[in-house]
Every structure is written in structure tokens, then in C-alpha cells.
Amino acid sequence: MADSRGVYPAGTHIMMGNVALSEGAIAAGCRFFGGYPITPANEVSEYLSRRMIEAGGVFIQMEDEIASIGVIIGAAWGGVKAMTATSGPGFSLMQEHIGHASAIEVPLVVADIQRTGPGGGHVYEMSGDVMQAKWGAHGDYENIALAPYSCQEMYDLTIDAFNLAGTWRVPVIILSDALLAHMYERVDVPTTEVLQERVQEWPRPSGDPKDYTAFTYPKQDTGELVVPPTPILGTPYHPRWAMSSPHLEKGGISSDLGVALEMMKRINNKIRDNRQKLVRYETRYMEDARMAVICYGTAARPCLRAIKEAREAGIKVGYLRLITIWPFADDVVREVGSATGKLLVPEMNLGQVSREVERAVAGKATVTSLPQARLHDTEEVLRAIKEMAA
Amino acid sequence: MARVEIKIAGFGGQGIVTLGRIIAFTAYGTGKYATETVAYGGEARGGSSWADVVVDDEEVDHPRCTKLDIAIIFSQEAATTFSGAVRDQGLLLYDPVTVETLSPRETTQVFAIPATSIAREVFNSAMVANTVMFGAFVALSGIFSKESAEKGVESTVPQGVLGLNLQAFQKGMEIAQRMKGG
Known part of the structure; x- marks a missing residue:
């Protein structure tokens, strides 16, 4: 707190x-x-x-x-x-x-x-x-x-x-x-x-230090990954080793490449398996949308302006703003792509997320990248929406 | 009132960013939304400086001025860059001490507000030129009431110079009202 x-x-x-x-x-x-x-x-x-x-x-x-x-x-x-x-x-x-x-x-x-x-x-x-x-x-x-x-x-x-x-x-x-x-x-x-x-207090280790496991481990019965409280230096709740080399759940280092694979799976899957809980996004104007703009960060703001103006011109365009970028919002992106068939991805780069969008929709929608090296003008987003609607 | 886009431009040290913040504070005080973005780069006191303020009844989407409704100009360089960008029927206020030539559109309403002269001569402080200008802006734009604008000044300006700034604001309003009337 x-x-x-x-x-x-x-x-x-x-x-x-x-x-x-x-x-x-x-x-x-x-x-x-x-x-x-x-x-x-x-x-x-x-x-x-x-x-x-x-x-x-x-x-x-x-x-x-x-x-x-x-x-x-x-x-x-x-x-x-x-x-x-x-x-x-x-x-x-x-x-x-x-x-x-x-x-x-x-x-x-x-x-x-x-x-x-x-x-x-x-x-x-x-x-x-x-x-x-x-x-x-x-x-x-x-x-x-x-x-x-x-x-x-x-x-x-x-x-x-x-x-x-x-x-x-x-x-x-x-x-x-x-x-x-x-x-x-x-x-x-x-x-x-x-x-x-x-505000969440970060979990702190407790109980018998001998039972403390320092690194993410799978539950024996379900395989579900448990993320234990972070070790604290200077307390008994600390592994003897804390090295980034392939390690076991209690911190022991191993040269067994099977351990390397298991460790990689644990630190990756704790996020991948929980993507549903982690991914946050905002949608607007999606009810009747025939195409959608997928955006994030500051670039979402000219997109929103352009969508309002496009809707005034009768174009049914929706808005999906990604709040969580990683892990990627595969499911909602695929859903919006399947529902509309056309996606525009304006970004203040050469199209980094648009390629993720393409991967997520897996051919279910056409994806158009709108790259820029500054905040987009409303007009350029609006023009791209109109071209896609035509 | 829908979206209103205001560009404030001049030199660093003229209170450009603060004037933008006064407008933003006033907007929030009246239940509107506002966003201020500022020039950023190698600017310093004496270098060019500008702020974009967007006021809207709903949350501000695009944070930058794209179709300029109002420009407040404190330097010749800013006048050259922005005076022609103000839309038809839009409002352009400038300080004649620092601006010699303008090239606005024919239908832009242009007012010379001697903010720096008044600040120096009446208040003995060039620091309040921006609040003189704010008074003129309030009188000529009609976006805010006098009372809400004063509250905007109160929430932005440090306590020690608040009285002076409120007087400067009042003076700016009076001058602009006379211009409007004449």
C-alpha cells in the first residue's frame, strides 16, 4: 500500500x-x-x-x-x-x-x-x-x-x-x-x-524458509504454474543461487538441457497461459462496424478523431485500442478481424504491430498498415479509412 | 461548443506554456476538457516556443491543432508561420510590440493586443503580458465567462503574484471589449 x-x-x-x-x-x-x-x-x-x-x-x-x-x-x-x-x-x-x-x-x-x-x-x-x-x-x-x-x-x-x-x-x-x-x-x-x-502489496515469502521455492514451478497435480513471492536478499527466503543460467525451482544451476527447456517453459508459460487475464483493450463503435482501426498509445487519439469524422460521413468504422501490447491481444484482434474483414493499423513506426495483427487474424481480414514517424494527422487516417471503405 | 483549437506561439520566457495551462484549467473548471501539448526540442528562453491547446465538450481526441480556430501570437516568426493558418472567421490576437507583419486570411478577425506594453507600463512587469492577453482572449472568444476565467488564473498563477495577474487579466478584458465595441 x-x-x-x-x-x-x-x-x-x-x-x-x-x-x-x-x-x-x-x-x-x-x-x-x-x-x-x-x-x-x-x-x-x-x-x-x-x-x-x-x-x-x-x-x-x-x-x-x-x-x-x-x-x-x-x-x-x-x-x-x-x-x-x-x-x-x-x-x-x-x-x-x-x-x-x-x-x-x-x-x-x-x-x-x-x-x-x-x-x-x-x-x-x-x-x-x-x-x-x-x-x-x-x-x-x-x-x-x-x-x-x-x-x-x-x-x-x-x-x-x-x-x-x-x-x-x-x-x-x-x-x-x-x-x-x-x-x-x-x-x-x-x-x-x-x-x-x-495498489497491491507485492507478495512476500512466509512460512518455513526450508519450504520456500524461489522460482515459478508447476503444481504437481494440475501442472498449473505457481509464481512464488520474490526472494528477499538478507532474509532466509533466498535461494543459495540466483543465476539466470538454467536453474531449478529452488535455484540450483543445472547443465542438463532438459532443465533449460523446462525453465524456459516456466518463465514463458506463466504469461502465455494467463494471457486472458493480462490482456486489456478498449473498443468503441464496434456494434455495426464493417471495418476497424486497431491502434495503441498516443496514435489512438488521431484515430479516434478520424473515426468520428468518418462516421459523420456514413462510414461504419470501429475502434479497437490495445492497452496491453505484450502479451499480444490475439483473441480480440482475431475476433474484430473476423467480424469486419478489414483492419487499418496506424502506428508511429513502420508497422510493427500490424505484422502481429496479420499473424493473429491468420488471413481472416485484410490488414493495412499506416506508418508514420510522428503523430498522424486526422486527415491521413481519414483518407486511409475512406480508401478501405471504397 | 464543439472542439476549439488554440495555438499560442512566441519566444521561450513569454509565458506561452503557462497561458496554455490557464486556458486548460479554466476549461476544466467549466466542465469542459482540454489538452495542452508544447513545442519540444532545443527551445530555451529567447528561442521559439509554442503550445497547442484543444478545448472540447468531450474528452480531447487529437491533441494537436489541425484546423486552427484561434491563434495568439507573440513573435514575428510565429506570425509568419501561423497567421495564415487560422481558419475563415477564426480569431487572431497578436502583440504589436513583437509583430510587424501578418498574413491572415481575409475573413480572420484580427486584433492587436498591446499586452507587453500594458504589462510594462501599467504593471511594471513584462511577466504579466500573458495574463493581459488571456483577458483579451476571454473577451473576444466568448468561450469562458469572466468568473470562470478568473478561477483559471487563480488555479495556475503562484499566490504571490496572483493579485497582479488578476488586475492584468481585467485590463486585458477591458481593452478587448473596447476594441470589440469600436
Whole structure:
């Protein structure tokens, strides 16, 4: 539960996106921030350098992004809710440790305030890191990524990110962008009572330490995967080994490649098997839709505008906004694709999610990608809708 | 009232982003929605700066100005870039201290608001030019009542300079009302 000293006054505020994200973290009970400056994520560090201290937490500026993700892995393994914030170039540097955290099941929140890429790019809005959020590190692993589309969601989804990280013991990536990060908009901060309901304490190990299992394991009777509470350094609830190399449920390292396969299955299937619980999305205008726009993040906003204008022109177009990007919303995408037969996927990249959509619909709908290197104009989305309707 | 798109543009340090926030606060105070997006890049004091504010009766979808209803212009560079982008019958307010030439559409309603001069001469502080301009904006756009606009100023401006800003707001309204009347 959030520390009462750290809670922003309940009520309506106009906040910058990056501040809303920071306040969401404080409200979620995050009490450790480690980061390295990068535009357009800087306001998170700047704001939390003061606010985290007020809330009784730790703020540390590290020497680079690799150290930043390293220090929050350490903090989380010490039993504290921890996060970092960065942008594409820094997110690239963090991948090795994100892979490590996924392998040893460390709950983390990483805010990636995406900017123009690849390489150094620019400091303007893009969502080119969508695939990187899933496939950035080597090897097979599954984590969770959420895409906010408003300042309110910068706040709300950050709380959700901490809850999900703690429940599933994975790095949770918040995929925001430069435009949303610097947008000022209404944010309703819930009362302490509501926050108490919404903010989940991360499960802590209890009982006889000898019986404690550190890593996800299958129940003997059903095979269902149990995600145990995160080990806590300095307590008896800690495995002798915590290495990302293939390990057994209690942490023993094994060179048996059968163990490697079982470990990979456990850390992947805990997410894959629970996709239904994890996937969140929003639909509008779907009742009579003859085609649909599938969108996410800030790019959903021009899409919504274009859909309203298209409907005024008599085109029956629906709206599906993905809130959870990873794991991917295969089922609802397939359903919307089958129901409408035509999908338009506007993205602030060259079509990263549109290929996932194609995979999910498996030929049940035609998929048109609408790439852009900035926020779309309403007109270009509207034109594409009209071309598809014709 | 449906969607209204407002572009505020000038130099960094002229209170552009704050003026946008005052408009956004006022909108929320009257039950409307608003979103402000700001220029972002190498801007600094003296460099170019702009803010897009979209006010709507429903949640704001597209956060940027796409069909400009109102422009508030504080620099020649901004005038050159944005004065022709204001829609027909739209509203263009500019500060004649910093703007020499404009190229608006014929039917755009154009008002020269001497915000910087008034701020300096009447209030001895160039800092309140943006609230003088806000007063003129409220009087000429008719989007907000005077009372709700004052509440918007109160929720945005620091307590120590609130009185001064409210007077500046009042002055801006008076000047604009006279222009409207004449």
C-alpha cells in the first residue's frame, strides 16, 4: 500500500504526462528510482529526485543506463518496488539486464518514453520500440508491456504496471512517447481509500524458509504454474543461487538441457497461459462496424478523431485500442478481424504491430498498415479509412 | 461548443506554456476538457516556443491543432508561420510590440493586443503580458465567462503574484471589449 506521506492530494490536477507517470509510481508504492538522464524521459528523473525523497524513498542517478537497470534489479531483489525511466537509446542499453531479470523473475517497472529512432534519432514522438519491448534481449522470455494514451493513463497504468510486476514477477514496460510525456492534461488522483484498494502489496515469502521455492514451478497435480513471492536478499527466503543460467525451482544451476527447456517453459508459460487475464483493450463503435482501426498509445487519439469524422460521413468504422501490447491481444484482434474483414493499423513506426495483427487474424481480414514517424494527422487516417471503405 | 483549437506561439520566457495551462484549467473548471501539448526540442528562453491547446465538450481526441480556430501570437516568426493558418472567421490576437507583419486570411478577425506594453507600463512587469492577453482572449472568444476565467488564473498563477495577474487579466478584458465595441 502506498505510504501516506507519498500520496498526491486526491482530486483533479492538470499534470504533465511524465509527472503523472511519476505520481502513479509513488502512489503504487514505488520507493526506489534509479536512472540516467535522457530526453524525453528527463522530467521523470527531475521530478522524482525531489518527490521520491519526500515519499521516504531512494532516488539515485547512476553512471549510465546499464547501471540504472542493474541498481533497480538489486533494489527489487531487496524487497522494494523499483523503477527506471529512459528512452530508446537507453532502453537498448538496458536489454541485457532486462533479459537477466526475466530469467530470474525480478519484478520491475521500466518506463520507455519513446522517441524517433533508430540510433540517436530525434526527441519527437514515435513508438518504434514496441518489438524491442518484447524481443530486446536474447533467448526466450515473456514480459508485459502497456501503452498509455492519456495523462490519466500515464498515472493509472503505472499503478497497474507495479501490480502486474509483483504478481507475475516480470519486468513490465510502459511504452509511452515524447508527445504524451510532455502533454498537460487532467489527471484525477483517487482518494487514499481507493488507492488502498487498487495498489497491491507485492507478495512476500512466509512460512518455513526450508519450504520456500524461489522460482515459478508447476503444481504437481494440475501442472498449473505457481509464481512464488520474490526472494528477499538478507532474509532466509533466498535461494543459495540466483543465476539466470538454467536453474531449478529452488535455484540450483543445472547443465542438463532438459532443465533449460523446462525453465524456459516456466518463465514463458506463466504469461502465455494467463494471457486472458493480462490482456486489456478498449473498443468503441464496434456494434455495426464493417471495418476497424486497431491502434495503441498516443496514435489512438488521431484515430479516434478520424473515426468520428468518418462516421459523420456514413462510414461504419470501429475502434479497437490495445492497452496491453505484450502479451499480444490475439483473441480480440482475431475476433474484430473476423467480424469486419478489414483492419487499418496506424502506428508511429513502420508497422510493427500490424505484422502481429496479420499473424493473429491468420488471413481472416485484410490488414493495412499506416506508418508514420510522428503523430498522424486526422486527415491521413481519414483518407486511409475512406480508401478501405471504397 | 464543439472542439476549439488554440495555438499560442512566441519566444521561450513569454509565458506561452503557462497561458496554455490557464486556458486548460479554466476549461476544466467549466466542465469542459482540454489538452495542452508544447513545442519540444532545443527551445530555451529567447528561442521559439509554442503550445497547442484543444478545448472540447468531450474528452480531447487529437491533441494537436489541425484546423486552427484561434491563434495568439507573440513573435514575428510565429506570425509568419501561423497567421495564415487560422481558419475563415477564426480569431487572431497578436502583440504589436513583437509583430510587424501578418498574413491572415481575409475573413480572420484580427486584433492587436498591446499586452507587453500594458504589462510594462501599467504593471511594471513584462511577466504579466500573458495574463493581459488571456483577458483579451476571454473577451473576444466568448468561450469562458469572466468568473470562470478568473478561477483559471487563480488555479495556475503562484499566490504571490496572483493579485497582479488578476488586475492584468481585467485590463486585458477591458481593452478587448473596447476594441470589440469600436
